[in-house]
Amino acid sequence: MEATAVTWALLGLLGRRPMSGYDLKRAVDRTIRHFWAASYGQIYPELKRLEEAGWIAGKDAGRGGRSRRLYRITAQGRRALKDWLHGEETRIELRDESLLRLFFADALPAVEGLGLLAARREGYRMMLQYLRGLDDGKGPDPPFIDLVYRWALDYCEWGIEWCERQERRLRRAA
Amino acid sequence: MEATAVTWALLGLLGRRPMSGYDLKRAVDRTIRHFWAASYGQIYPELKRLEEAGWIAGKDAGRGGRSRRLYRITAQGRRALKDWLHGEETRIELRDESLLRLFFADALPAVEGLGLLAARREGYRMMLQYLRGLDDGKGPDPPFIDLVYRWALDYCEWGIEWCERQERRLRRAA
DNA sequence: TAGTGCATGTAATGCGTTACATGATTTC
């Protein structure tokens, strides 16, 4: 099957435990959202495609009048997931409005440029706070889940220090 | 006017010197591409919108049979640009397939997980190489242009060190 | 009984890339 952006996120999450579309949306938001977002408009159609391809299997699991469709990964899906994990592509796309502003900050008085740097630092700080809020304290995660979580924390901390360093440097130069 | 993603990139670049659509595409690719890409399919229609809004003014500058339309920023456009520079929004969107892989690497044997980390390190190294290639050696850039360029270099260097550190840690743990 | 959370889904819209079409000029 033709794999798109969400394919691997959903397949990977289902590789750990069976979930419904709703569960998947929450799992995405709680874990990988800050580097790989996905919306309902992608998730539900993609689940159908994955099921058609035989990579996942769904069964009805409604309780009472409430409908619910629970998906689990198949052996075929697990093979596809492993193949993708071994793939070598490493695309990183960044869309960072704050960097764009900084890039044009020479058009501003020096003080205001420094203000933009401070705003970036503040952006990192807020993201750090958000990330720390994600930690549910429910004990240790598997090593690579933990690794990626650490990456995000470390990245924010690095970003804050970087801004502070540059703020000092620019003030000295002025 | 309704500002979209490319609006500010084009307006900001035209704030420095007049350029054609073709020039703008090259300027984007040479400078801000790694955190804010733009394609012809966005640039040419956006230039028309910007001109209709009075934020830029175009004039024909064809030489001989070759057509060329040169755009410059207007006073109105400059005001709009400054307003945006003062805006407080700091959206950072990341789409990082390598992090997604790492996130699911617990499904692999430990050695292969480490391989993914090494691949990420290699990704940073290649981006660093690409960035260094951008430096045309044509003397010093304005301070904030230089700042953003430094950011990209420093980010890659940090990323490489981070991977090395984590590779050591995971090897120790194993 | 009102609000929140569980649960599924689609339609409209917007953003962005890729691929193509066209043709002039410069450089080797």
Added chain:
DNA sequence: GAAATCATGTAACGCATTACATGCACTA
């Protein structure tokens, strides 16, 4: 005279978000 570069533009497509529609179950 072939290849690279300058130059403009559009059409088709794919990816993603937003907003909406619908309704059940639990809890305060």
